[in-house]
Amino acid sequence: MGVHTFKLPDIGEGIAEAEIAEWKVAVGDDIVEDQPLCDMLTEKAAVEIPSPVAGKILELKGAAGDLVAVGGPLVLIEVAGGAPLEADASAAPEPELTPQSADNKADSGGSPAVVSPSPRRDATASASASAPRPPGEKPLASPAVRKRARELGIELAKVRGSGPAGRISHDDLDAHVNGAGAASAGRAPRMAVESVKVIGVRRKIAEAMQRAKQRIPHFAYVEECDVTELEKLRQQLNAQRTENQAKLTMLPFLMQALVKVAPEFPQINAQFDDEAGVLHQIAALHIGIAAQTDNGLVVPVVRHAETLDIWAMAAELKRLADAARSGTAKREELSGSSITISSLGPLGGIVSTPVINAPEVAIVGVNKMVERPVIQNGMVVPRLMMNVSSSFDHRIVDGWDAASFIQRIKQLLETPALLFMQEWS
Incomplete structure (x- = not known):
């Protein structure tokens, strides 16, 4: 078996680089010649990039939203044969110009970044399993946790702690406001934050607007x-x-x-x-x-x-x-x-x-x-x-x-x- 390094071909109009809009294959997929690999986004349209060979996808060189230079590696494909192959961008199949805009979605080739929670055990389950705090017992918590509880209007005596000796953590506060304790604290604050990578057409719009405002009085x-x-x-x-x-x-x-x-x-x-x-x-x-x-x-x-x-x-x-x-x-x-x-x-x-x-x-x-x-x-x-x-x-x-x-x-x-x-x- 050999490895074919497929490089991004020249897609015309003097374009030096293009953005990966959407992958249409995933690592491990068996593909045939001329099968669409991905959509690349230029200034004007989405360009569908077909595979020049049949084989198996070994590696995708980038995620949705990444920029790839013309002539730069795009996909590694395992092909039949003994010697590794180096793709010639000039000899690659002519990409098909698709008039539709990209969907701004990422699949197996990469997904928009999101905020990942810090490693922890399930505070909600731990809190429900722990025994209630005896009346009059002072809750254990760090100064930062106490300050945040005051800002949220939460009585620490009513929060179940999941740490050693029932110590209350920030995760326990989150479990309290999102769980059964939310009712006693009034309306629960919305704590979620989602980070969405700006890619595809939206990024092109942002770049064009930025250039216009920077250069034009x-x-x-x-x-x-x-x-x-x-x-x-x-x-x-x-x-x-x-x-x-x-x-x-x-x-x-x-x-x-x-x-x-x-x-x-x-x-x-x-x-x-x-x-x-x-x-x-x-x-x-x-x-x-x-x-x-x-x-x-x-x-x-x-x-x-x-x-x-x-x-x-x-x-x-x-x-x-x-x-x-x-x-x-x-x-x-x-x-x-x-x-x-x-x-x-x-x-x-x-x-x-x-x-x-x-x-x-x-x-x-x-x-x-x-x-x-x-x-x-x-x-x-x-x-x-x-x-x-x-x-x-x-x-x-x-x-x-x-x-x-x-x-x-x-x-x-x-x-x-x-x-x-x-x-x-």
Whole structure:
């Protein structure tokens, strides 16, 4: 028998390392050629890595969440033959790109770290087996145990000790508050602590957010918009839509506003390469839509929004949202945006400060619609109001330009007929 050292193959796009998202085999498993070994997570997608040989798994070189360099050892496989084999990463089978995101789960290859209790015998069982403390007998306990008992509001005389001569330990306090003694001490405090390793998509999100906040000097601008007429129009259009038309939300109208406003502010619909010191002003409007999924935040991209009418925008939004939530979005559908919209829907709150989706220089956030009393022509009237909370890269966008940009959007949202006019001012 020989040992095949399978190295992580080149998975393209200039990627130097990838994260182990999920093992699909365990040590001791018999495998066949081309059987999936694991999912590796890159910046854009999960990559399924197949085995180049048949054999038995001897060792997994890492756990879920670990980073592996391209060309680095990934799996040791026992194969038929006498001489040990060294895997050639360049000759390995082409990994299959799977569009779904990783499940952020670890199996036999490694599990998320948890807090392990200190070795001890079962304090609950010991306490129940020991004899009650005679009346008037002083309980034995260390100063630290006594201090903690006072903080928890526990009378040590009522705690059974499991140590020598009935000495009370911290474990005995835990057994008391979690067992029969909890009732006499009132509500039992929650003592459990679970440490969960941040891996997979969640780690990628964390890294991206950290880079954005470290490198981009954000500034926020919030404006209030009266969307009463816009909401009336949206409801009327939805009442008239055909079965094959997607339902209109507020987002297609905001996207249409961006299509009209963006050409006036080329420095905002742009990507900034801060290492090269180059701003790429993009004529097309590729709108990213920040979407929450079971695997975390993703940003599917509506490409060339300037070519779509409002119904086509709604249809593309639905298609991309469904693909993102089901994990079937393609890599090219999750990258390349020139500006991003962030919306929390009915949970949108009053004001938010969204984080810029680097290398973009602006993100437009919408908050929830709320009916408020507004003074019009000297009278208090109910109006449907919505805040637009946006963030800008202050290296590129000046405050005046940001305010002018949002004011133009406000004008369109408050007078929705302008959204459908060829010329407007």
